[in-house]
Amino acid sequence: MSVPHGFAMGVDLGTSNTVAVIRWPEGRTRPLLVDGVPVLPSGVCLGEDGRLLVGPDAQRLAMVEPARYEPHPKRRIDDGLVLLGDDEVETVRLLAAVLGAVSRAAVEAVGHLPPAVLTFPAAWGTARRNVLSAAAVRAGWPAPRLLPEPIAAAHYFTGILRRPVPVGSCLAVFDFGGGTLDIAVVRNDGSGYTVVGAGGVDDLGGLDVDAALVNHLGGTIAATRPELWHALTNPATTEQRRNNRLFWDDVRGAKEMLSRVTVAPVTVPGLAAAVHLTRDELESVAAPLLRRAVRETDEIVRRCGLRPDELAGLFLVGGSSRLPLVARLLHHELGVAPTVLEQPELPVAEGALAELTPAPGPPPTAGPPFPAQHAGPVPVGSGSRHPGAPGAGKPVLRRPGLIVAAVAVAVVLALAVTVGGWWFLLRDPHSTFAFTELQPTGLTVAYGADSVPSKAASYPDGDVTYLAWTTGDAVNVAAIDTAENRTLWQRPAPAEAKDWRALYAGPDGVILYPGDITATDPKPMVVLDPKDGALKWYRDIGYHDAVVFYQAAVVFSSGDDNAVYGLDWGAGTEKWRLGNRPGTNGVPLATRNFPVEQSGEIDRPGLLGSRTRIIRGDRPVLLQFDVEQGMRVVDVTTGSQRTFTGVPAGQNPIAYAAGDRAHLISTDGNGYQVREYDLTDPGGERVVHTEAAPGRAVRTTPVPCGPERLCYIDQNGDDSDSTHVVALDTARAKVLWREPAPGVTALVGMGDGVLATGDFFPASGLFDGDGNQLLGNDDRRTLGVRLDPANVLLYSREPPGSSRSLRFTGLNLDGARAPLGPVDEIIPSSCSTSRTTLVCGSTNGFQVWRFADA
Secondary structure: OEEHHHOEEEEEEOOOEEEEEEEOOOOOEEEOOEOOEOOEEOOEEEOOOOOEEEHHHHHHHHOOOHHHEEOOHHHHOOOOEEEEOOEEEEHHHHHHHHHHHHHHHHHHHHOOOOOEEEEEOOOOOHHHHHHHHHHHHHOOOOOOEEEEHHHHHHHHHHHHOOOOOOOOOEEEEEEEOOOOEEEEEEEEOOOOEEEEEEEEEOOOOHHHHHHHHHHHHHHHHHHHOHHHHHHHHOOOOHHHHHHHHHHHHHHHHHHHHOOOOOEEEEOOOOOOOOEEEEHHHHHHHHHHHHHHHHHHHHHHHHHOOOOHHHOOEEEEEOHHHHOHHHHHHHHHHHOOOOEEOOOOOOHHHHHHHHHOEEOOOOOOOOOOOOOOOOOOOEEEEOOOOOOOOOOOOOOOOOOOOOOOHHHOOOOOOOEEEOOOOHHHHHOOOOOOOOEEEEEEEEEEEEOOOOOOOOEEEEEEEOOEEEEEEEEOOEEEEEEEEOOOOEEEEEEEOOHHHOOEEEEEEEOOEEEEEEOOOEOOEOEEEEEEOOOOOOEEEEEEEEEEEEEEEEOOOEEEEEOOOOEEEEEOOOOOOEEEEEEOOEOOOOOEOOOEEEEEEEHHHHHOOOOOOOOOOOEOOOOOEEEEEEOOOEEEEEEOOOOOEEEEOOOOHHHOOEEEEEOOEEEEEEEEOOEEEEEEEEOOOOOOEEEEEEEOOOOEEEOOOOEEOOOOEEEEEEEEOOOHHHOEEEEEEOOOOEEEEEEEOOOOOEEEEEOOEEEEEOOOOOOEEEEOOOOOEOOOOHHHHOEEEEEEOOEEEEEEEOOOOOOOEEEEEEEEOOOOEEEEEEEEOEEEEEEEEOOOEEEEEEOOEEEEEEEEOO
C-alpha cells in the first residue's frame, strides 16, 4: 500500500504498553511521544465524570480508584463489557481511548493524522480483529491497515537490521511483553511474509516475573513484619494503595537494573532500610517461568515442521525480552542465538511502516519535517465554537471551523534570530558555579485535597514559577517566587480550564492548554493574568488548529481561511492577519510555518521534554515556506512581510536563522546539503557544506555552538549507533569536528559547547568547543537540562524505573561534576528548574529545593 507524500505511522497496541512510530517524508522515523512518554501504558481508568483516562493519568487515578481501572484492556478483547467501578464499559471503548491518545499525539507531531498500520497478535481471529478495527474508527481514525505483529517484526529484522531470511526460509518471533507471550513462525514467500504457525501463553509476561519477585521478597518481609506485608499486599486505604504501587514500581525498577548490574536496592514503604535483590535471586525466581516460555517456543517451531536449527533467525521483541536470562535459556535449549535489541519495544511498531511505502511525487507541505520532541509551537486541532470568556467585557472570538493540516505549526524547529550579530548571541556572560546538595527551602504549596493530583505541572519564568494541578474535579493554579521563597498567589482556575493538559507561562500570560481534543469536541485554551491568576480570555481549540506563543502576539494558524494571524495577549482579539499566497492556478498555497526564537534563549534555563517557552525579543520573526514561492519572513509584532524566491522549500528543509542569515538543510538519498541565505539580499545564497554520504541525514534542528558555528546531529538511516554530533563553521564552510553520540536526539546550545540529549531512553552528551566529551559513562544515561550556558543539571531515575524518585547531578561546562542527591516521593513529570532551584510536585504538594547559591 502506498502513502501519499510518505507520512506514515505504525502502532503496536500492547497488553501492557502501546508504542507508535512516525515516519517523515524523507524516510526518518521517530517514536511518538504520547503524554510525554514514548512507551504509553495501555491501562484505562474511568473518571467520576464518565471520561476515560489513559496512560500515566489513568495509573495515577487508579491509586485512589483501583476498581475503576483496567490495566490490560487488550486482554478483555473477548468480553464485550468491562466493569469499572459500578459502570459497565464496552471493551471497544477502552481500546478506542488508548488509540485516541495516540492519534492526538500524532496530530501534534505532524499536523494531521497520517495513514496508519495497526498490529495485532497472529493468533487473533476475525472477531477480535473486527473489535480492534471498530476501536480505531471510534477513536476517529480512517480505517487502518491491520498487520500481524510477527510480520511487522520480520520487516524490521530484514529491512532495518539487514538480517537475511532467504526465500522459503522462516523466522521465529518471540514477543515477550508486559502481559503476554506471543510466538510465531513467519516464512519469506518471496513477495512477502506469511505466518505459518502461532501460539503463546496469555498469562505469562513481565508482570508475572514482577509478581514472582514480589512474592519472593514477601517471604523475607512477612517473617519479621507480617502487619506491614499484609498492608502492602491487601491495601485498604489511599496511603496503603499508594505504598503498594510504589513497592511494585521499585521491584520492577530493580528487575530492570539487574539486567545491567548484579545487585539492586528495593525500597519497601514502612521499612527504614532498602532490601537488596541480586541477579542470582532474579534468575532463580524467573527461571521456571522462562523455561515454560522456551518449551512453548520449541513446540510451536516443531508444529511448523521445523527444527529450531533450521530457522533463519530467532527475533526477541517486547520490553520483557531485556532480561538476559531469556536469551540465554533460548540459546541453550534451542541451539539458536537470538537477536535482541536494547529497545525491544520498538521493532513491531517501526516494522509495520514497511506496509506503507511512500508514493512517488513531492512530499507535502502540510506538516513540518521534524518530530514533536523539539521545542516550538503548541499544536492544536480544529473546531467551530469560539466562546468568549464569561462576564462583561470578555470578547467572543470567532473564526471558521476546520483547519487543514497544511499550516501545521504542530511541532516546529527551535530557531534563533539575534538583534545584532553572532557574537552577541553566542557570547557566554555566565561562569560556572559551585553546586551544593539539594536543600529544601521549606516552601510548600499544598494541593488542598487529601489525594495525589491526577495532573500536575510547573513552569519557570525567571524567579517566578507557575503551578497547576487537578485534584478530583478541581483545577488550581499558583505562582511562587523562588528567589524570595514565597507564594505570590494561589486560586482555583476558571471552569473552562478543566480539560487542561499543559502549562505555559510568560510575562503576558499563563496558559492552561487543553487535552482530549477530538474532531467533534474542541476544548478551551485559557489565558490567565500572571499577576494574580485572574482570567484574561479563552478560546476554543480544535483538532487541527495550531498555536505558537510569542511575547509580541499569540500566533494562530488557520488552513480553512488560508491565513495565519496574531492575537493580542490582553483580550485575545486579532492584531493582524496574513493570507497564504496564491499558486499558479490561483489556489492559495499550503504553507509551513517555523517560529524563530530570539537571542536571549541561550541564556535561559531549558525545559524537560517537548515543552517550549514563550518567545521573547524585540524583533520577533516567523518564517513561512511554500512550494512555489519560497520563503517569507513575517514580523510577528506587525504582520509585515518580506519574500525570498527560489528557496527550495519543496525539499522539506530543516531551518535555522540568526541575525541576517538563515541556514537550510536539505536531505536526499545521497546525503545532505547546508545552504545559507542572506535575509537582507533576496538573491544571496551559498552552499556551506555538502555531505556526500548515501543514507546519511540530519536529525535535529541546528543550534549555535560558538561564533559563526552551528551544531547538529546526523546519522545513517535509522541506525542510532551511527549518530554523531557535528560542529560546522559557517563562515569558513568547514566541519570543525564530528563526535559519536549514540542514542541522542536533540541539541541545546551551551555557549561554545553543546548539550546532546535523548528522548526515548535517557541519553546525554556534553561537548566543549573542541568536541571533547565532558560526561563520564554513568552520566550518559541521564537527561540533561541547561541551567545557563556554563552549567547543566542531569536527571536520572533512582532507582532505575521508579516513577517517584529522581537523582540529580550538577555539571559545569569545564567538566566539574557534583552529585546533588535524590528526591523521593515526587511526580517527575511536574518538575522544572530555574537557574538555581528545583520545583517538583510531591505526594503532599509542590516543594522547592535549592542546589546552588549563584
